[in-house]
Amino acid sequence: MPGGNLISAGVLQVTVYFKSVDYVIQHGLGGVSIWTIDMDDFHGICGQGHYPLMHVVNNAMRGLIG
DSSP: OOOHHHHHHHHHHHHHHHHHHHHHHHTTOOOOOOSOOTTSOTTOTTSSOSOHHHHHHHHHHTTSOO
16 A cells, blocks of 8 residues: 555646646647656556546547646
């Protein structure tokens, strides 16, 4: 079971990912690239479901959030 710091880091990462995607959209750039997804929550432990980082990028790029 992860400690509070891991969950806080995950929430921070979701916010950073969303702001990055928003920057890409606002400046008319072609897309985003993700170097590694090893810090994403594969098991849904953080309370945001499985793969919250990938979902925020995907949904923001598709215009489903923002």
